[in-house]
Amino acid sequence: AQTVTQSQPEMSVQEAETVTLSCTYDTSESDYYLFWYKQPPSRQMILVIRQEAYKQQNATENRFSVNFQKAAKSFSLKISDSQLGDAAMYFCAYKEEGGSEKLVFGKGTKLTVNP
Amino acid sequence: GAVVSQHPSWVICKSGTSVKIECRSLDFQATTMFWYRQFPKQSLMLMATSNEGSKATYEQGVEKDKFLINHASLTLSTLTVTSAHPEDSSFYICSALGRSSGNTIYFGEGSWLTVV
Numbered sequence A: 001a002q003t004v005t006q007s008q009p010e011m012s013v014q015e016a017e018t019v020t021l022s023c024t025y026d027t028s029e030s031d032y033y034l035f036w037y038k039q040p041p042s043r044q045m046i047l048v049i050r051q052e053a054y055k056q057q058n059a060t061e062n063r064f065s066v067n068f069q070k071a072a073k074s075f076s077l078k079i080s081d082s083q084l085g086d087a088a089m090y091f092c093a094y095k096e097e098g099g100s101e102k103l104v105f106g107k108g109t110k111l112t113v114n115p
Numbered sequence B: 001g002a003v004v005s006q007h008p009s010w011v012i013c014k015s016g017t018s019v020k021i022e023c024r025s026l027d028f029q030a031t032t033m034f035w036y037r038q039f040p041k042q043s044l045m046l047m048a049t050s051n052e053g054s055k056a057t058y059e060q061g062v063e064k065d066k067f068l069i070n071h072a073s074l075t076l077s078t079l080t081v082t083s084a085h086p087e088d089s090s091f092y093i094c095s096a097l098g099r100s101s102g103n104t105i106y107f108g109e110g111s112w113l114t115v116v
Helices: none
Strands: A003-005 A010-014 A019-021 A024-026 A032-039 A046-052 A064-069 A074-079 A088-096 A103-105 A109-114 B004-007 B010-013 B019-025 B030-038 B044-051 B067-073 B076-081 B090-098 B111-115
Touching: A003 A088, A003 A103, A010 A019, A019 A109, A024 A074, A032 A064, A032 A074, A046 A064, A046 A074, A074 A088, B004 B090, B010 B019, B019 B030, B019 B090, B019 B111, B030 B067, B030 B076, B044 B067, B076 B090
Parallel strands: A010 A109, B010 B111
Antiparallel strands: A003 A024, A019 A074, A032 A046, A032 A088, A064 A074, A088 A103, A088 A109, B004 B019, B019 B076, B030 B044, B030 B090, B067 B076, B090 B111
């Protein structure tokens, strides 16, 4: 079964600085999708960024970018120019191409942004 | 991104009664919907997966007779907590996947259930 591991329960960063959240996963599949979701105190799950495994190029969305290392099964999230509104729980998630379609989540990383 | 709406956001019900939570995909057809429960300071726990027009597939340990899931149309799924008890109090959140959602799963706002 696929698993997703987030080894950092909590992280903190100074406003305007850069922080990297780690995520590793385990799968025997070659086609899959990876996601980072943000869950602020409102508890809504917000999609931050997604990566298709067949794409070598790392995904970027404004201040958010990933470092996708397929061979190492690593998918880290970099947040640049951190803002107070970035404070939230961040969940890394995996989804197969086809198959069960469900997301497999990591346990999450709580990010604190210090002013 | 696609929009998924969940209602109600907050609900309080008496022990022994049933409560229904709705999940709607507003701008795409959701072929598959998922229902999660989230305990404090934990990740999301998948309860069941529902495909339009067919019975839901429940995860191990989830009581299908207690948590009734219906996915009658491509834009609506409902979760009914039957004979609710205080231990059912939790945050419930739905998500949806459709042909036009680009293999991305979008989440509703979630519903807080308190059983008194």
